Amino acid sequence: xxxxxxxxxxxxxxxxxxxxxxxxxxxxxxxxxxxxxxxxxxxxxxxxxxxxxxxxxxxxxxxxxxxxxxxxxxxxxxxxxxxxxxxxxxxxxxxxxxxxxxxxxxxxxxxxxxxxxxxxxxxxxxxxxxxxxxxxxxxxxxxxxxxxxxxxxxxxxxxxxxxxxxxxxxxxxxxxxxxxxxxxxxxxxxxxxxxxxxxxxxxxxxxxxxxxxxxxxxxxxxxxxxxxxxxxxxxxxxxxxxxxxxxxxxxxxxxxxxxxxxxxxxxxxxxxxxxxxxxxxxxxxxxxxxxxxxxxxxxxxxxxx
Amino acid sequence: xxxxxxxxxxxxxxxxxxxxxxxxxxxxxxxxxxxxxxxxxxxxxxxxxxxxxxxxxxxxxxxxxxxxxxxxxxxxxxxxxxxxxxxxxxxxxxxxxxxxxxxxxxxxxxxxxxxxxxxxxxxxxxxxxxxxxxxxxxxxxxxxxxxxxxxxxxxxxxxxxxxxxxxxxxxxxxxxxxxxxxxxxxxxxxxxxxxxxxxxxxxxxxxxxxxxxxxxxxxxxxxxxxxxxxxxxxxxxxxxxxxxxxxxxxxxxxxxxxxxxxxxxxxxxxxxxxxxxxxxxxxxxxxxxxxxxx
Numbered sequence: 001x002x003x004x005x006x007x008x009x010x011x012x013x014x015x016x017x018x019x020x021x022x023x024x025x026x027x028x029x030x031x032x033x034x035x036x037x038x039x040x041x042x043x044x045x046x047x048x049x050x051x052x053x054x055x056x057x058x059x060x061x062x063x064x065x066x067x068x069x070x071x072x073x074x075x076x077x078x079x080x081x082x083x084x085x086x087x088x089x090x091x092x093x094x095x096x097x098x099x100x101x102x103x104x105x106x107x108x109x110x111x112x113x114x115x116x117x118x119x120x121x122x123x124x125x126x127x128x129x130x131x132x133x134x135x136x137x138x139x140x141x142x143x144x145x146x147x148x149x150x151x152x153x154x155x156x157x158x159x160x161x162x163x164x165x166x167x168x169x170x171x172x173x174x175x176x177x178x179x180x181x182x183x184x185x186x187x188x189x190x191x192x193x194x195x196x197x198x199x200x201x202x203x204x205x206x207x208x209x210x211x212x213x214x215x216x217x218x219x220x221x222x223x224x225x226x227x228x229x230x231x232x233x234x235x236x237x238x239x240x241x242x243x244x245x246x247x248x249x250x251x252x253x254x255x256x257x258x259x260x261x262x263x264x265x266x267x268x269x270x271x272x273x274x275x276x277x278x279x280x281x282x283x284x285x286x287x288x289x290x291x292x293x294x295x296x297x298x299x300x301x302x303x304x305x
Numbered sequence: 306x307x308x309x310x311x312x313x314x315x316x317x318x319x320x321x322x323x324x325x326x327x328x329x330x331x332x333x334x335x336x337x338x339x340x341x342x343x344x345x346x347x348x349x350x351x352x353x354x355x356x357x358x359x360x361x362x363x364x365x366x367x368x369x370x371x372x373x374x375x376x377x378x379x380x381x382x383x384x385x386x387x388x389x390x391x392x393x394x395x396x397x398x399x400x401x402x403x404x405x406x407x408x409x410x411x412x413x414x415x416x417x418x419x420x421x422x423x424x425x426x427x428x429x430x431x432x433x434x435x436x437x438x439x440x441x442x443x444x445x446x447x448x449x450x451x452x453x454x455x456x457x458x459x460x461x462x463x464x465x466x467x468x469x470x471x472x473x474x475x476x477x478x479x480x481x482x483x484x485x486x487x488x489x490x491x492x493x494x495x496x497x498x499x500x501x502x503x504x505x506x507x508x509x510x511x512x513x514x515x516x517x518x519x520x521x522x523x524x525x526x527x528x529x530x531x532x533x534x535x536x537x538x539x540x541x542x543x544x545x546x547x548x549x550x551x552x553x554x555x556x557x558x559x560x561x562x563x564x565x566x567x568x569x570x571x572x573x574x575x576x577x578x579x580x581x582x583x584x585x586x587x588x589x590x591x592x593x594x595x596x597x598x599x
Contacts, residue, residue: 035544037529044558047533048368054535063544064533065448066554067526075529080448194557196564219559287368288559 030057032268037065038072038085041169041213042255045111045284046085046276052283053275060268069169070094073258079103082263083273086256087113087169104261108273108300110280112290114238115174115251116217117227120206125154128228128235131250134178137161137209142186147207161189162198162210174211177250199224211251214238215288243290254292264304277301346575353568361569366533366551370562375570377534381450381545382519382577384538388454390515393461398507400462401469402495425463432460433527441528448529451541456528460521461514468510472503505589512585516578522549548574 036046043066050062067075069086076084077097090098090107098105117134119126125147129137133151137144137159147154164171166183176182192198195212202208203223217226217238228235231249242248257276263269277300281291291297356370364374400421408414436456446452476499484494500507531546532554538545548570555567 037531040557043532043554044368047366050533050535051365051367054365061536062533063531063535065526065529065531067529078442080529195559196557199559213559216559219561283368 029059030268030271031059032266033061033063034083034263034269034272035063035081036083036085036257037067037075037081038083038257039069039087039169039255040066041087041113042085042110042257044215044287045255045280045289046083046257048283048287049276049280050272052279053272056275057268057271060272062272068167073097076105076258076260077101077103079260079262082260082266082269084258086258087253088172089256090258105258106261106264106303108257108259108277108303109254109292109296110257110276110300111255111284112243112252112292113255114214114243114248114290115170115211115253116214116238117209117211117229117251118202118217118224119209119227120202120204121223121225122206123225126225126227128230130230131178131232134229135180138163138175138185139179140184140186157207160201160205160208161186162201162208163189163191164195164198164212165191165193168193170211170213173253174251213288214243214290218288240285240290244293252290255289259304270304273304274301277304349568349571352565353570353572356565356569357572361566362573365535370560370566373563373566375548375551375573377537378546378548378551378570379573379577380538381530381534381547382574384450384541384545385454385457385525385547386515386519386577386581388450388541389457389461389518390511392454393458393465393515394511396458397462397465397511398469398500400466401473401507402500404466405470405473406491406495406499421463421466425467429460429521430523430527432456433524435459436524436528447542448531448544449542450538450545453525453528453530453545453547454541456524457518457521460524461511461518464514464517465507465511468514469503469507472506472510473499475506476502501592501595505592508588508592509585512581512588516581516585519547519578519581520549520574522547522553526550548577 034050036050043064046064050064054060054062064085065072065075065081069088072081072084072086073090073094074097075081077094077100079101084105090105117129129150136142137150138161144150144159146156146158148156150159163174163185166185171185172182175185179185189210190198190201192201195216198210198212199216199220202210203220209227217224226237228237229248229251230236236242236248238248238252243252246252257273259269259273264273277297281294281297285291361374362379363376364372365377367373404414404418408417433456436452436459440446440452440455441448444452446455480498480502481494484498489497525547529544530550531544532550534544534546536543552567552570552574555563555570558564
């Protein structure tokens with residue numbers, strides 16, 4: 001047993017020294033820790049920003065968890081984290097919990113995600129959907145079972161629906177915007193918490209329709225067909241421009257980080273948030289998210305000054 | 306008379322045929338499960354093989370698949386494994402020894418016994434919630450390796466206690482009596498006779514239970530294990546991530562390359578688990594040889 005422990009300790013030591021070598025060209029003297037938790041949708045952005053931040057400030061210990069937006073706010077309100085990732089605005093109950101523990105915060109929008117409606121590549125008939133049609137299709141107790149129920153000129157093919165599970169922030173946002181009430185949805189669809197499962201299901205099923213985050217459409221462009229959405233002023237498909245300028249309505253949603261005011265007094269947290277708002281817009285586009293209009297980032301920077 | 310002999314012969318043939326058929330059915334069920342396992346493993350090796358290199362093992366997380374690595378999660382897993390093993394062995398064996406050798410059989414101990422058996426079947430996420438409330442919040446250990454290990458200890462403890470009890474029960478009565486006859490005290494008997502004899506069973510149970518815990522993600526996510534860590538955990542109070550969380554995180558990415566990374570992560574996790582199991586076998590054989598003469 002002793003020998004085994006010794007070997008394990010050796011492995012750890014070797015690994016540590018390997019890393020130590022990699023970081024020897026330290027540029028910044030900033031130390032300390034930045035603790036982040038929250039939404040799994042925002043996670044890839046924060047992770048990418050943290051990766052770049054650590055390249056410049058290797059001595060700052062950045063950690064990011066994925067407890068979900070609600071779970072993240074619970075830890076944030078208890079003062080356990082410095083920054084909370086959120087795919088929706090903070091709720092009143094969460095606000096109260098934070099205030100009770102004297103946790104004051106700054107709300108910063110960091111990116112857009114355009115929830116994308118997609119169909120199978122072989123679907124030749126759909127060229128756009130209106131918001132009303134989406135509501136007719138997804139509302140609780142919906143009677144739409146065939147494409148022809150939606151528009152009579154469309155074929156008599158069965159519609160197979162795919163969507164995120166009920167714990168997802170995407171589900172909350174979609175149902176709120178389309179059906180008028182968060183979590184109100186027909187339930188006879190194929191749900192999955194894993195968007196990759198939705199992509200595979202829709203790609204393999206001619207009559208399928210589903211919705212999920214824009215980055216998943218972007219990565220699977222060649223096997224899916226996007227459906228432009230008409231909110232009254234013409235059909236618009238989601239892309240970097242339409243989501244950024246707000247013409248892709250109503251399914252483009254902002255993503256947020258919440259920063260504790262007590263934490264931002266620490267130089268490493270302040271520098272991290274600064275870095276996030278300055279370099280984030282560039283980084284997040286590389287991983288399939290859409291940046292906000294530039295003035296929103298400068299407004300954010302002004303808030304933390 | 307010949308008619309009866311014929312009858313027996315026919316009956317006999319029927320029985321043997323039946324046996325052959327069942328032999329085949331059992332072989333088939335076995336083959337199906339092994340086939341599925343083989344397909345799964347082959348698939349994972351095909352997907353993950355090309356991502357598995359030194360860079361992968363020694364790098365941190367990255368949004369670029371070719372730069373991404375698994376180092377913090379390997380170290381987190383090793384930390385959790387060692388601490389869980391250490392704490393749960395001590396507490397588990399102690400409990401088993403107490404129940405088997407010291408506790409008098411009464412209503413109270415039978416309640417304890419029933420509860421231990423029941424706890425072995427409690428879903429792991431429940432232990433996660435308990436760990437969050439007790440270790441993270443109440444004891445203020447934070448989202449640390451220590452809090453994670455203690456939670457994992459709770460998860461594996463019932464299994465370890467039961468395995469240790471079974472091992473202690475197999476110690477032959479005459480050995481124990483002989484020890485007492487020589488004037489040994491109870492403690493001496495436990496230390497010199499019972500535990501050495503039961504050790505192979507105890508160790509196998511302990512290490513197998515721990516290797517199950519190494520594959521768990523849910524309770525550790527609840528306790529507050531992270532998904533992105535930019536540093537090497539140095540002390541039990543540092544925050545951490547583990548292999549299953551890292552793998553889960555990669556599988557839910559839209560980019561196909563991350564699926565390959567997840568497969569490579571699964572290979573690493575399998576390697577860790579198999580070496581733990583190998584360790585269990587080596588230790589068992591070593592102790593078995595020592596007690597063979599008894």
